[in-house]
Amino acid sequence: MSTKADGGEVRRHNLGIVLDAVAPGVVTSRAEVAAATGLTKATVSSLVADLVAAGILEHGADPRPPGAGRPATPVRRRALAVTGLGVEITARHGRVAEVDLAGSVVDHPAVDLTPAATTSPAATVAALAGPIAEAVRARVGAGGAVAGVAVAVPGLVAPGGREVVVAPTLGWEDVGLADLLETEIGRQLDAHGIAAPAVEVANEANDAALAEFRRGVGHDGGVRSMLYLSVGTGVGAGIVIDGEVFAGAHGFGGELGHMIVVPGGTRCSCGKRGCLETVIGGATDPAAAITSEAVEALAVALATAVDLFDPEVVVLGGRLQVHAAALTAAVQAAIDQRALGARWVGYRVEAGVLGPRAAVLGAADRALDAVRLDPRRSPLLTAAP
Numbered sequence: 001m002s003t004k005a006d007g008g009e010v011r012r013h014n015l016g017i018v019l020d021a022v023a024p025g026v027v028t029s030r031a032e033v034a035a036a037t038g039l040t041k042a043t044v045s046s047l048v049a050d051l052v053a054a055g056i057l058e059h060g061a062d063p064r065p066p067g068a069g070r071p072a073t074p075v076r077r078r079a080l081a082v083t084g085l086g087v088e089i090t091a092r093h094g095r096v097a098e099v100d101l102a103g104s105v106v107d108h109p110a111v112d113l114t115p116a117a118t119t120s121p122a123a124t125v126a127a128l129a130g131p132i133a134e135a136v137r138a139r140v141g142a143g144g145a146v147a148g149v150a151v152a153v154p155g156l157v158a159p160g161g162r163e164v165v166v167a168p169t170l171g172w173e174d175v176g177l178a179d180l181l182e183t184e185i186g187r188q189l190d191a192h193g194i195a196a197p198a199v200e201v202a203n204e205a206n207d208a209a210l211a212e213f214r215r216g217v218g219h220d221g222g223v224r225s226m227l228y229l230s231v232g233t234g235v236g237a238g239i240v241i242d243g244e245v246f247a248g249a250h251g252f253g254g255e256l257g258h259m260i261v262v263p264g265g266t267r268c269s270c271g272k273r274g275c276l277e278t279v280i281g282g283a284t285d286p287a288a289a290i291t292s293e294a295v296e297a298l299a300v301a302l303a304t305a306v307d308l309f310d311p312e313v314v315v316l317g318g319r320l321q322v323h324a325a326a327l328t329a330a331v332q333a334a335i336d337q338r339a340l341g342a343r344w345v346g347y348r349v350e351a352g353v354l355g356p357r358a359a360v361l362g363a364a365d366r367a368l369d370a371v372r373l374d375p376r377r378s379p380l381l382t383a384a385p
């Protein structure tokens with residue numbers, strides 16, 4: 001038994017309670033936080049002090065008019081001090097964005113990856129490391145810090161988030177992407193005396209599902225489970241069960257795009273024949289009409305997935321959003337017809353609300369999760385003298 005560890009756990013828990021009591025965009029006071037949480041004012045003061053030191057909260061001006069009584073000690077979430085940096089790699093470009101716990105989102109310029117992403121991982125790393133290092137340097141220059149870099153890739157990622165096992169649309173196999181990026185970002189930041197944040201890689205559909213769950217379709221907290229379909233150059237699915245992304249035993253789950261819908265059909269980038277991706281994905285024009293054959297194939301795959309996971313809502317994201325109005329109705333009808341439970345529960349089909357930014361925003365959120373769960377892991381605290 002470890003009393004010290006237990007005490008640490010209580011403090012971590014209480015830091016989370018206090019943080020939750022200071023909603024993004026709201027100015028409150030320590031007294032109000034104490035009243036809302038049931039913690040003593042002394043405890044709240046101590047916890048708020050920790051969160052201020054971590055760069056997550058800050059004291060603001062008293063929002064009440066002068067003469068309205070004894071001055072409160074206003075407290076709010078601090079914007080753009082500690083951020084998570086998300087990166088999405090597609091066959092065409094890299095997206096980079098930063099988020100914080102105060103609700104800010106900073107979109108950095110997209111990086112052209114044609115043809116880097118499909119020629120070699122080294123070319124992709126060379127193209128991306130500069131803009132990432134520059135974003136980290138700018139954040140540190142402004143008095144903040146980047147807590148982590150999370151990368152979303154269209155492929156299977158080995159447990160631990162270091163290696164891309166296979167990314168068919170990029171032509172990548174067994175790529176130690178996290179190591180490659182950390183080395184190159186570190187080399188560039190070393191020159192400025194800045195410690196490089198750790199890099200963690202995950203599947204893009206899982207990140208997009210996370211973002212739609214937290215910020216998009218599920219943002220109001222009314223949704224606990226979701227099946228997210230991402231159609232870009234490839235096709236992937238992200239599954240959210242009980243508020244958590246479900247990636248499977250090996251992190252390989254959700255590969256709906258490689259579900260065989262036409263046995264013996266067209267050869268897929270993965271080497272198999274007749275995958276859903278050969279019917280609806282591929283390098284087709286984003287604005288091109290989706291054929292009835294594609295809708296049919298999509299319906300078969302989605303109805304099967306709905307039968308397996310019984311989600312509350314099916315979200316159509318990625319390129320599908322271009323066709324949202326027509327597609328949601330068609331997919332809704334198909335699921336109503338095919339999913340066994342549909343007669344009783346009425347599965348909802350909705351277009352994603354985050355558009356093509358879903359994956360990069362989910363990655364950025366993921367990069368900040370360690371600090372969100374334990375504010376004592378803020379890089380501003382560890383950087384303190």
Ligand SMILES: [Zn+2]
Pocket residue numbers: 257258268269270271272275277
């Ligand atoms: Zn395939």
